[in-house]
Amino acid sequence: MSIEVKNLTKSFKGRTVLDDISFRVEDGEILAVVGLSGAGKSTILKLICGLTKPDSGEIIVSPGDIAMVFQYSALFDSLNVEDNIAFALTERKEFKNKYTKEQLKEIVAQKLKLVGLEGIEEKMPHELSGGMQKRVSFARAIVTDPNTILYDEPTAGLDPVSSTMIEDYIVRLKDExxxxxxxxxxxxxxxxxxxxxxxxxxxxxxVYSGTPQDMISGGNEYTKQFITACINGPMKVAGSEDPEN
Ligand SMILES: Nc1ncnc2c1ncn2[C@@H]1O[C@H](COP(=O)(O)OP(=O)(O)OP(=O)(O)O)[C@@H](O)[C@H]1O
Ligand SMILES: [Mg+2]
Structure with missing residues (x-):
């Protein structure tokens, strides 16, 4: 249960987005990927889950059951919570017909419990708040008990308390x-x-690789600029260059 990325290179229309990137995520470990908008963060996730193909390099996910939690919850509007969560188990070839109706109900109930939303099986997505939708989409992503989970900005746009709840789920999912x-x-x-x-x-x-503690207590010029949210520093936001120069 590890992710290994070796010498990964990806460009779009002749513009290189990732150049010779290598890193490893060990069994049971959580890696945070940070960087300015357009740095290639979502591209890395899409490469790992196979939505995009690399130009060169290698991605080894072992064993390979990958779940992706998208930035926007992307629930199916016309399906209730239960059918949304059970979707992978009823539609994916490797799970189809593996479980009885009762077993599916039991699995959905377990996953809802994990995200703190017991008993909302019959609700439709539009009846839920944004934060609840996000938690349901978590439950949906992890319904197959994946051993590799990719989260794209899971706490973006959430209030601080909901953010903390989601962060706790992420740690709990890692443990469970x-x-x-x-x-x-x-x-x-x-x-x-x-x-x-x-x-x-x-x-x-x-431009930086280390522990959160080291990044926050010291880091380098790049992480300092990120943490202090300073406009001046080694990193320039695309499009923010002084037009006079
Ligand atoms: N399918 C695509 N076709 C062309 N260019 C793309 C494609 N996907 C991504 N890009 C480009 O690759 C770069 C990196 O995009 P990516 O979505 O990975 O950035 P990001 O780091 O996730 O940014 P953000 O923080 O804004 O989400 C951007 O310049 C983007 O325009
Ligand atoms: Mg992105």
Missing amino acids: LHASSIIVTHQLSTIQRCADKVIMLYNTKI
């Missing part, structure tokens, strides 16, 4: 499923509460 996980995030709280290691991407490269 013993999964290897990658979290793309801009939130220091998420890094501090969840991550074992952090990498920071800038200008196609990894």
Whole structure:
């Protein structure tokens, strides 16, 4: 249950987004990926789960049951909570007909309990708040007990208390499923509460790699700029260059 990325290179239309990137996520470990908008964070997740193909390099996920928790909950509007959560088990070839109706109900109830939302099986997505939808989408993503979980900005746009709840679920899922996980995030709280290691991407490269504690207590010029949210520093936001120069 580890993720290994070796010498990964990816460009879109001749523009390199990731250049010779390598890192490892060990069994039961959570890696946070940070960096400015456009740095290639979502691209890394899409490469790992196979939605995008690399130009070169290698991605080894062992064993390979990967779940992706998308930034927006992306629930199916016309399905109730139960059918949303059970979706992978009723539709994916390897699970189809594996469980009886009663077993499916039991699994859905277990997953809802894990995200603190017992008894809402019959509700439709539009009847839930944004934070509840996000938690249901967690439950849906983990219904197959994946051993690799990729989270794209799981706490973006949530109030601080809901953020903390989601962060606690991420840690709980790691403990209960013993999964290897990658979290793309801009939130220091998420890094501090969840991550074992952090990498920071800038200008196609990894510019920092270390523990959250080291990043917060020292780090380097890049992480200092990220933490202090300073406009001046080694990193420039795309499009923010002084037009006079
Ligand atoms: N399918 C695609 N076709 C063309 N360009 C793409 C594609 N996917 C991503 N890109 C480009 O690759 C770069 C990295 O995109 P990516 O979505 O990985 O950034 P990000 O770090 O996740 O940013 P954000 O924090 O804004 O979500 C961007 O410049 C983006 O325009
Ligand atoms: Mg992104």
